[in-house]
Amino acid sequence: MMRKYLLVAISLIAFAVQAQKANKPNVVLIYADDLGRGMLGVYGQKIIKTPNIDKLATQGVQFERAYGAMYCAPARASLLTGMHDCHGSNQLDIVKAGIYKDLDHGLTFDEIKSKINAVAVPAKKDELFLAQVAQNAGYKTGQFGKLEWGFATTPERLERHGWDEHFGYYDHLRCHGFYPPFLFENGEKVAIPGNTYIDCAKTTEFDSPENYKKRWDMTGKAVYSENIIMEKLLSFIERNNPKKTEQPFFLYFPSQLPHGPTATPEVHKDFKNNPNLTELEKEYASMVKMLDEDVGRIYKKLEELGILDNTIIVFTGDNGHEIYYPEVGRTSKGRKNVKGEVYDNVHTRYNSVVTGDVFDGNDGMSGKKRDSWEGGTRVPMFWYWENQIKGGRVSNQIVSNYDFLNTLAEVVGEKQAKEKDGVSYAKAVFGGKIIKRDPIVFSSVTGPAMVTQEGWKIRYVTKKDVFQLYYLPNDYEELNDLALLEPKRLEKLKKQLFKECDNDWKNGFGPRTIRVK
Numbered sequence: 001m002m003r004k005y006l007l008v009a010i011s012l013i014a015f016a017v018q019a020q021k022a023n024k025p026n027v028v029l030i031y032a033d034d035l036g037r038g039m040l041g042v043y044g045q046k047i048i049k050t051p052n053i054d055k056l057a058t059q060g061v062q063f064e065r066a067y068g069a070m071y072c073a074p075a076r077a078s079l080l081t082g083m084h085d086c087h088g089s090n091q092l093d094i095v096k097a098g099i100y101k102d103l104d105h106g107l108t109f110d111e112i113k114s115k116i117n118a119v120a121v122p123a124k125k126d127e128l129f130l131a132q133v134a135q136n137a138g139y140k141t142g143q144f145g146k147l148e149w150g151f152a153t154t155p156e157r158l159e160r161h162g163w164d165e166h167f168g169y170y171d172h173l174r175c176h177g178f179y180p181p182f183l184f185e186n187g188e189k190v191a192i193p194g195n196t197y198i199d200c201a202k203t204t205e206f207d208s209p210e211n212y213k214k215r216w217d218m219t220g221k222a223v224y225s226e227n228i229i230m231e232k233l234l235s236f237i238e239r240n241n242p243k244k245t246e247q248p249f250f251l252y253f254p255s256q257l258p259h260g261p262t263a264t265p266e267v268h269k270d271f272k273n274n275p276n277l278t279e280l281e282k283e284y285a286s287m288v289k290m291l292d293e294d295v296g297r298i299y300k301k302l303e304e305l306g307i308l309d310n311t312i313i314v315f316t317g318d319n320g321h322e323i324y325y326p327e328v329g330r331t332s333k334g335r336k337n338v339k340g341e342v343y344d345n346v347h348t349r350y351n352s353v354v355t356g357d358v359f360d361g362n363d364g365m366s367g368k369k370r371d372s373w374e375g376g377t378r379v380p381m382f383w384y385w386e387n388q389i390k391g392g393r394v395s396n397q398i399v400s401n402y403d404f405l406n407t408l409a410e411v412v413g414e415k416q417a418k419e420k421d422g423v424s425y426a427k428a429v430f431g432g433k434i435i436k437r438d439p440i441v442f443s444s445v446t447g448p449a450m451v452t453q454e455g456w457k458i459r460y461v462t463k464k465d466v467f468q469l470y471y472l473p474n475d476y477e478e479l480n481d482l483a484l485l486e487p488k489r490l491e492k493l494k495k496q497l498f499k500e501c502d503n504d505w506k507n508g509f510g511p512r513t514i515r516v517k
Contacts, residue, residue: 024138029253032317032380034258034318034320034322035379036361036375037362042054053291056295057382060389063395063397064396065396066380066400067442068377068378070371072172074092079318080130080161081130082406082422083402083420085511088501091121095150095153099171099516100173116153116516120150120157123161128405129405131250132162133162134412140165140240142252143168145229146254147168148161148163159187167183167184170184175259178200178225179195179201180192180200183225192222192223194221194223201263203215204261206326207278215262224264226256234297236249237249237298237302243307248412250408257294258287258288262324264286267282267283267286271286277358280324281358298313299313313385320377321368346464349367350362362375398437399428406420406423407422423438441500443509443510443511447460447463451472455472455473456469456470458494460505469489
């Protein structure tokens with residue numbers, strides 16, 4: 001009799017544990033690539049309609065002061081580790097891209113993995129990564145799309161970072177093409193019939209009659225990468241429906257879109273006959289439109305399965321805007337304005353007016369990708385949870401991508417990882433409370449920068465030994481340098497920033513890139 005009661009008690013405990021797991025919300029993190037805030041309707045974009053992404057913002061909470069990093073690799077490293085990218089530690093070092101182009105053309109998969117693992121710094125034994133937070137809370141984890149860290153990775157590294165399932169690219173250079181002859185699924189190479197280009201049919205960023213013809217010659221371009229990645233992603237959601245598995249899931253979708261060079265399987269009908277856009281602009285707009293429609297597909301799948309009401313959707317991006325549709329005399333790219341004058345990144349800088357950006361992709365801010373101006377690192381961020389997160393709110397809480405790890409921990413019921421730079425902002429998501437926190441720190445191509453909760457920003461242009469100070473609440477475009485007017489404040493922030501850089505200004509240029517030998 002005692003044995004019978006014991007078995008019943010054990011069964012009840014097991015059932016309670018499963019019920020507790022099933023009641024935890026699923027979490028979907030959508031991570032756009034090079035998507036400037038200004039490309040979204042919620043920020044005033046007029047040419048491109050983005051109703052699905054806008055819905056997450058208007059019916060959820062919109063974080064107006066959200067920061068990524070200067071470009072994709074450090075942004076992803078910060079996201080997954082919960083650490084900012086100005087440390088001297090080699091843990092955030094990036095393996096140079098390109099080696100996977102040699103797969104089956106001189107190197108085997110095992111040889112490539114050995115070469116990467118020989119130079120990549122292994123994770124510390126006690127290092128905690130983003131997906132592991134979810135795993136520890138009983139979640140099934142999945143990653144679909146662009147490689148999750150660095151410029152070249154291996155399945156062993158993905159597994160160490162906590163991904164139960166993964167599908168997509170292992171090499172950043174190949175991500176710049178959208179017709180891969182192969183991708184990887186859980187450590188296995190998956191051939192994609194009909195795609196024949198070793199470089200995944202990467203195009204050039206500049207247009208010409210010859211380049212236009214090359215882009216639209218679809219020979220050897222049977223499958224667009226975003227489409228097959230979405231198929232795998234939606235299948236993951238179906239297979240891991242908590243109503244059947246009694247286990248919540250954490251899904252990370254680092255899309256390639258709308259990172260260039262521009263390539264799309266078709267020009268969207270919204271832009272096809274727009275006389276005010278160049279061909280490249282039409283194609284780039286179509287990539288943004290596809291991203292929005294894929295957000296809608298994810299939303300619809302959750303709705304169809306009856307799990308939308310217990311799923312948190314977070315939409316954000318890695319860094320600021322980039323120009324992938326330049327045209328001589330119309331839209332400039334790089335470090336020059338339309339007239340060919342070079343920005344000094346102190347007194348002159350990128351903005352939509354001097355560059356001729358028809359989309360105003362950086363939302364009127366100074367700077368773009370790789371800059372320490374706001375337009376280089378400030379990103380869209382929206383949290384949506386039907387009937388659980390009060391919609392229609394714009395939060396003034398300052399947050400960074402490296403805060404997501406501890407925020408996820410609080411959401412799924414795990415302890416805070418106090419060794420991390422990032423802090424949880426869950427109370428701002430659910431309660432609207434502004435939490436006090438340390439400044440946000442990030443690297444750039446010109447040196448480090450830091451933004452305080454109050455809105456003071458210091459940026460250091462290292463090679464010119466110039467410190468600049470801005471008060472962002474009154475200076476959205478960063479036009480009024482207050483360094484000479486606020487010497488005491490500048491000195492205090494300078495010391496703090498130097499400390500965050502582990503007392504070495506060189507760390508303000510971000511993670512190092514290591515060559516594969």
